[in-house]
Amino acid sequence: MSFNCPELPNSCSATNPIEYAQAVQVGQKMQRELIEYFRRNMPGFSKAYISRSASILGVRESWRIRGKLIMTGKDY
Numbered sequence: 226m227s228f229n230c231p232e233l234p235n236s237c238s239a240t241n242p243i244e245y246a247q248a249v250q251v252g253q254k255m256q257r258e259l260i261e262y263f264r265r266n267m268p269g270f271s272k273a274y275i276s277r278s279a280s281i282l283g284v285r286e287s288w289r290i291r292g293k294l295i296m297t298g299k300d301y
């Protein structure tokens with residue numbers, strides 16, 4: 226089974242290595258909590274385990290470039 230989760234509750238700056246490393250640790254802790262939840266509460270998952278996880282966070286945004294025109298929701 227494959228999951229694309231967990232979503233981290235607090236965003237981090239992808240350009241700040243300390244914040245990024247802390248976010249990785251939070252994500253790993255959330256993964257462990259999630260697998261324990263599945264083992265306890267989901268039939269068929271009692272022997273489930275994490276075989277691998279992503280080596281990096283999927284940060285969606287870091288810096289934004291400001292151009293001559295900044296589009297808003299109305300522009301779309």
